[in-house]
Amino acid sequence: MAINPDHFYDKNYTCLHCDTAFTSKRIRSGSQASVKRDADFCTYFKNQRMNPILYTVAVCPACGFAFTDQFDKTMTPLVKKLIAEKLASKWTPKDYGSHRSMEEAIVTYKLAIYSASIKGEAHSILAGLYLRVAWLYRFLEKETEEKRFLSLAVTEYEQSYIHTDYVKDDKEMSEVRVLYLIGELMRRIGKYDQAIRYFTKAVAFKERTIETGIINMARDQWSLTREEYKSTHPA
Ligand SMILES: [Zn+2]
Incomplete structure (x- = not known):
């Protein structure tokens, strides 16, 4: 194009x-x-x-x-x-x-x-x-x-x-957002334990943040991480 x-x-x-x-x-x-x-x-x-x-x-x-x-x-x-x-x-x-x-x-x-x-x-x-x-x-x-x-x-x-x-340094970056992003990047490089750890920290902000979109994304990506972990680590 x-x-x-x-x-x-x-x-x-x-x-x-x-x-x-x-x-x-x-x-x-x-x-x-x-x-x-x-x-x-x-x-x-x-x-x-x-x-x-x-x-x-x-x-x-x-x-x-x-x-x-x-x-x-x-x-x-x-x-x-x-x-x-x-x-x-x-x-x-x-x-x-x-x-x-x-x-x-x-x-x-x-x-x-x-x-x-x-x-x-x-x-x-x-x-x-x-x-x-x-x-x-x-x-x-x-x-x-x-x-x-x-x-x-x-x-x-x-x-x-x-x-x-x-x-x-970044007005668009909040604590909950940085926690979420670290979780998501960990998921993408296959560090599932770390991803879960950071998504859990992000979700813990649910009563303290107006960024409910991020909380929902953290929940969704937490579930996805669990699925990916299971599929790569069969019992
Ligand atoms: Zn120069």
Whole structure:
């Protein structure tokens, strides 16, 4: 399916590392309705080439530093030194600011993960980046890679939960939601005991949350996990 240029706009950015001004394509919000959503919130659009997650990461064409709107804007002198050594010095100027394929989007996320790791971004930021790479591999039906990145994502979400850094970094993420999501990612990588443990924790919020949709999803996925566990562990 062809892309519709009307659904894009050029967003202005200034590189957090080297101050280079550049533009990068973004999808206009509401330009197409979603058609499906997986239990881990992965959202599908009729034209997947215009799925907004392809355009979340901005990559500085001059130095390779890659970031999202969620990144912390502060760059300490030490972080700048590390970015210069580990990323900018090895970077061949390349522009990811135009239309992207799924494969190119994956490269932008991997650059953002590398940048975020050097910078010491919050676990919730890294978790979200890993999860989106997993989704892009899901779209490409590359299951081994998808599972590898789901596994990386869940490790970061667990750290995020332990350190409660999801509170300040993602306004859409609540405690019950992060518990549910960890459960669902554990289920998807076949760690059924862990999945049950986290779904149970999420359901325990039923009297304390207005997010009843999440409680219902946790119940449904808990049942599904039990079924999957039984079918893979015959008595
Ligand atoms: Zn830069």
